Amino acid sequence: MRVVIVGRGRLGRSLALLLPARGQPVTLCAHDEALPEADVILLTVNDDNVATTAASLPLGPIVLHTAGALGLDVLLPHERRGSLHPLMSFPGPERGVPPTDGVPAAIAGHPEALAAARALAERLGFRAFEVPGDRRLYHAAAVMAGNYATVLHDAASTLLAAAGVDPALAPSLLAPLALASIQQGAKVGPTKALTGPLARGDAQAVAAQLHAIEALNPELAALYRAVGAWGLLHTLHDAPLSEDQRAALRLALGLDAAQR
Numbered sequence: 001m002r003v004v005i006v007g008r009g010r011l012g013r014s015l016a017l018l019l020p021a022r023g024q025p026v027t028l029c030a031h032d033e034a035l036p037e038a039d040v041i042l043l044t045v046n047d048d049n050v051a052t053t054a055a056s057l058p059l060g061p062i063v064l065h066t067a068g069a070l071g072l073d074v075l076l077p078h079e080r081r082g083s084l085h086p087l088m089s090f091p092g093p094e095r096g097v098p099p100t101d102g103v104p105a106a107i108a109g110h111p112e113a114l115a116a117a118r119a120l121a122e123r124l125g126f127r128a129f130e131v132p133g134d135r136r137l138y139h140a141a142a143v144m145a146g147n148y149a150t151v152l153h154d155a156a157s158t159l160l161a162a163a164g165v166d167p168a169l170a171p172s173l174l175a176p177l178a179l180a181s182i183q184q185g186a187k188v189g190p191t192k193a194l195t196g197p198l199a200r201g202d203a204q205a206v207a208a209q210l211h212a213i214e215a216l217n218p219e220l221a222a223l224y225r226a227v228g229a230w231g232l233l234h235t236l237h238d239a240p241l242s243e244d245q246r247a248a249l250r251l252a253l254g255l256d257a258a259q260r
Contacts, residue, residue, distance in 0.1 A: 041061050057078070086124075
C-alpha cells in the first residue's frame, strides 16, 4: 500500500517511525501540504480538524482517521472511509515511542477501509478489534481506563502525601499496587479481582477513611464516595456479601434510599 499520514502531531510522527521500521513505507505530511499519490490516507490531525481536512482530500483513496471519539461521517464525501484508533498513549518520538506489540486497536468502517485498517494494525503489532456501536461510548471507556486512572492515581498520591509520605515518592509507591490490580482484573474480571474494605464488607474501615478524608478535602471525599458507590452497587453486585454488610456499606458511603 502507498500510505500517506496527514498530521505531524505526536501520533502521526510516531507512526511515521513505526510503520517503516515494520516494512510499510509512509509519507508524512502536514494537513496543508500537497499530498503524493496514495492508496490509504491516515488522518492523525486534531479531532476538530478531521472533517475539514477530509473534505479537502482528493476522492479515491481509502481514508482513515485515528480519532477515538469520532464516527465515520466526518470523513464524507469519501466512500471508503474508516478508523484506526490504538488504545495506547503516544507522547511523541522525542519522549519515546511505546511498544506496540499486543496493543489493542479499534477499527471500523467500509469493508475495504476496515481491511486496510486491519492490515496497518497487524503490521504495527496491534491487536485489532471492531467497534460497530457508539464511538462516544467507546472513547469514554478509553478515557476512564486511561486518563481517569491517572486522575485516581493522583488523588491516591495526595492522600498518601497527607499521611506524611514524601509527595515526590507517593506516585511511584502506589504504582505497583495499581498496576497489579488492573492486571488481575484483566485476568479474572473486576469482581473477583477487587480487594479491600468494600470487597470484605468492612463498613467501619470505609467510614473511618471517609471521616479522615472529609477533614482533609471534601472534594476527595466525594470522589471516594462516588467510586465506592459504583464498586458496591455494580462491581460487587454479585459478590458474596451479606445484606447486613451491604446495608452497612451503603450507610458508610452516604447512599440515599434511591441509590440503595
